[in-house]
Amino acid sequence: MRSVYIETYGCQMNIADTELLFGHLGRNGYQRTADPQSADVILLNTCAIREHAEERIIGRLGDLVRMKNGRPDVQLGIAGCMAQHVRDKLMDRLPFVDFVVGPDAYRRLPELLGEPGGDPFVDVRLDKAETYADIAPRREAGVRGWITIMRGCDKFCTFCIVPFVRGRERSLPATAIFDQVRQLAADGYREVVYLGQTVNAYRHDGVDFAELLRRTNSIDGIERIRFTSPHPSDMSAAVIEAMGQCDKVCPQLHLPVQSGSNRVLASMERGYSVEQYVDLVDRLRKAKPGIALSTDIIVGFPGEEESDFEATLSLMRQVGYDSAFMFKYSQREGTKAAKWDETVGDEEKSRRLQAVIAQQEEQSAAINRKLIGSTVEVLVEGPARRRDGWLVGKTLHFKTAVLPAGGGIAPGAVVDVRVSEATAHTLVASA
Numbered sequence: 001m002r003s004v005y006i007e008t009y010g011c012q013m014n015i016a017d018t019e020l021l022f023g024h025l026g027r028n029g030y031q032r033t034a035d036p037q038s039a040d041v042i043l044l045n046t047c048a049i050r051e052h053a054e055e056r057i058i059g060r061l062g063d064l065v066r067m068k069n070g071r072p073d074v075q076l077g078i079a080g081c082m083a084q085h086v087r088d089k090l091m092d093r094l095p096f097v098d099f100v101v102g103p104d105a106y107r108r109l110p111e112l113l114g115e116p117g118g119d120p121f122v123d124v125r126l127d128k129a130e131t132y133a134d135i136a137p138r139r140e141a142g143v144r145g146w147i148t149i150m151r152g153c154d155k156f157c158t159f160c161i162v163p164f165v166r167g168r169e170r171s172l173p174a175t176a177i178f179d180q181v182r183q184l185a186a187d188g189y190r191e192v193v194y195l196g197q198t199v200n201a202y203r204h205d206g207v208d209f210a211e212l213l214r215r216t217n218s219i220d221g222i223e224r225i226r227f228t229s230p231h232p233s234d235m236s237a238a239v240i241e242a243m244g245q246c247d248k249v250c251p252q253l254h255l256p257v258q259s260g261s262n263r264v265l266a267s268m269e270r271g272y273s274v275e276q277y278v279d280l281v282d283r284l285r286k287a288k289p290g291i292a293l294s295t296d297i298i299v300g301f302p303g304e305e306e307s308d309f310e311a312t313l314s315l316m317r318q319v320g321y322d323s324a325f326m327f328k329y330s331q332r333e334g335t336k337a338a339k340w341d342e343t344v345g346d347e348e349k350s351r352r353l354q355a356v357i358a359q360q361e362e363q364s365a366a367i368n369r370k371l372i373g374s375t376v377e378v379l380v381e382g383p384a385r386r387r388d389g390w391l392v393g394k395t396l397h398f399k400t401a402v403l404p405a406g407g408g409i410a411p412g413a414v415v416d417v418r419v420s421e422a423t424a425h426t427l428v429a430s431a
Contacts, residue, residue, distance in 0.1 A: 001031045005039035009057065010047025012228065013195050014080055016146040018045050019137035021079070021106055026138050028110035037067055041075045041113060046082035048161055048332070053082055058093065065096045075099065075113060079106070081165040083124060099123075103151070103166050104130045126167040128152075133176040136183070143191060143381055143412045144394075145184040149177050149212070150196035155231060157258075158269050158336040159301065159329065162197050169197075171204040174212060178219065185221025190379055190412055192216065193226045200230035200239050210238035217246035223414065224379065225249045226398070229256055229296075232280055233271040244287030251288050252322075252398040255281070256296035260315030261308035264301055269336075274315060281319055292322040292397035297356055300329040300349035302340040309352050313359055322367055322397065323425075324360045328353050361424045368399065368422035376427065378403065380413045401427040 004025050008018045021043070022032055033039050042064055046057050057078065068074045077099035101109055102124035112121050131151060139145060152167040153160075181192055194212070196202060202209040216225055225248045230239075232255060243249050259265050262273050272280075284291055297316070299309060316324070328349040331338045344352075376395045384390040384402045391405050393415075403409075403417050417429035 001029055002040040003033040003038060004030045004041040004043060005033050005036045006043045006045055007036075007060070008045045009053070010045075010081065012146055012193070013148060013197070014045050014047055016137065016148045016195055017080065017103065017106070019139050019146070020132055020135055020148075021045065021109070023138040024106060024132075024135050025110060027135075030110070032138070036064060039074065041077070042067070043077050043079055046078055046080040048081040048165055057082060061094055061097065068096060077101065079103075079109075081161070102126065106132065107135070128168050128170060131170055131172045133172045137180075139187075141188070143189060143379055144193060145180075145187075145189040145191070146193045146195050147177060147180050147184075148172070148195045149199065150202050153197040154201075155198060155233075155271070156269065156336075158267065159258075159298065159332065161332040161335055164334050166197065169201060171202050173204055174207040174215070177212065178215065181216055181219050181222060185219065188412060190222065190414065191224035191226065192222050193228065195228060197229070198231040198234055199227045200236075201234040208236075208238065209234075210236065210242040213239070213242040213246050213249055217248045223248060224396070226252065228254045230254075231271075232257070232277055235280055235284075237283075240283055240287045243284070249288075250396050250398065251290050252292045252294075252396065253284065253288075254294045254296075255284075257315065257319075258296055258298050259301065259304070259308065260312035261304070262311075264304050264308050267303055267337075268298075268301065274311070278315075278318065290397075292399070293319060294323040294325070294398075295319075295321050297324055297326045298329050299326070299352040299356060300344040302329070302337055302343050304329075304344055309355075313356065316356065316359060316363070320363060320367065321360065322399070323364055324356070326353060326356050326360065364424035365422070368424065368427060371399075371419045371427060372422055373419065375416050375418050376401065376429065378415055378417055378429070380409055380411055380415060382411045395427065399427055400425060401429050403429045 006018050008014050036042050044057055047053050068076050075098045079101045083100045083102050098120050100122045104127040105123040150171040152169045153163045154169045156163050184192055200209045202212055257277055258268055260274055378393040378395055378401045380391050380393040384392040387402055389405050390402050392402050395401055409415055419427050419429050421428035
């Protein structure tokens with residue numbers, strides 16, 4: 001059997017795609033290896049969303065090509081969003097790369113690899129029908145399993161490259177999704193996370209996202225349900241009601257806002273106003289009391305003035321996010337905003353970014369400190385990285401908690417612990 005090594009960059013969607021690739025290649029005669037030096041095929045599964053992603057991948061390929069130089073039959077390739085976005089540039093700069101495949105071309109990979117020594121190939125065609133519903137992912141053992149329930153995006157926000165590299169929205173059949181959920185339960189997973197660029201826009205043969213949550217809630221063996229990332233415009237009353245009524249749906253949600261300024265949101269073409277977003281937050285908190293919210297924030301978008309930035313800080317304080325992913329705006333070739341002049345300099349972007357980070361750190365720490373002395377439920381994942389003899393897991397609100405090992409507690413256990421300390425990022429607990 002030929003062996004394959006995959007490195008994954010980017011979001012949970014890319015992690016799920018790597019599991020899909022391992023499953024597809026595995027059923028076509030490839031075995032997985034954790035050592036690139038022994039692999040017959042080396043594959044980088046890439047992301048094009050963040051700044052400097054391209055240079056990072058090119059640097060890593062420079063390291064890997066030395067392995068290829070010593071073993072000429074090794075096939076070195078690039079998959080994923082960056083492969084889709086900059087394929088011509090990659091092939092010009094990296095003549096030693098054997099193949100480039102986009103997110104909709106994974107099915108053809110075993111055929112395209114064929115015998116080593118052939119000409120380089122590129123397959124980045126988008127396929128509006130491809131969902132990989134018939135391919136079972138190959139996952140490593142764990143307690144949390146990701147399932148991609150839909151691919152692509154129809155929103156076309158002016159800053160985002162996703163619709164151009166992952167194509168238009170299409171959903172998997174509900175039966176295929178439930179088969180994966182049951183398999184996760186049979187394999188010992190305790191939590192399922194549904195993935196999609198606009199996950200709550202899911203719809204297939206009369207089953208919408210609300211119905212998907214309700215049916216998943218009735219599947220034995222899975223104790224927790226999460227999903228990411230929903231779009232505020234697709235958060236219907238039916239979905240909110242299902243979240244409130246399904247006891248396995250965790251009281252935690254990542255709800256991207258991007259900006260607290262209506263003027264900037266309109267320029268981003270997000271499809272909602274600040275007032276509509278705040279109303280949505282209120283309805284979510286009524287349906288799911290105590291829900292923990294996280295978000296995405298972009299600073300320095302073209303045209304963002306100081307008053308717009310201050311509006312973002314104000315919204316962050318008003319909502320009281322438990323955590324946030326915060327970024328400086330960076331142009332993405334092919335998007336609508338890439339044609340616009342930058343109006344915020346890099347130094348000012350950095351100042352604004354540091355300001356939102358500082359405010360969020362303060363908010364997160366204050367929220368977590370309120371949990372000191374309380375009892376929280378933790379799904380144990382495994383050994384803690386920074387504390388010998390301790391375990392780490394996630395609370396229902398998706399907060400990281402560390403607790404002493406012992407007492408027979410093993411990964412997959414759900415334990416109640418008492419919070420004794422808290423930082424902006426971690427709860428310290430005792431069993």
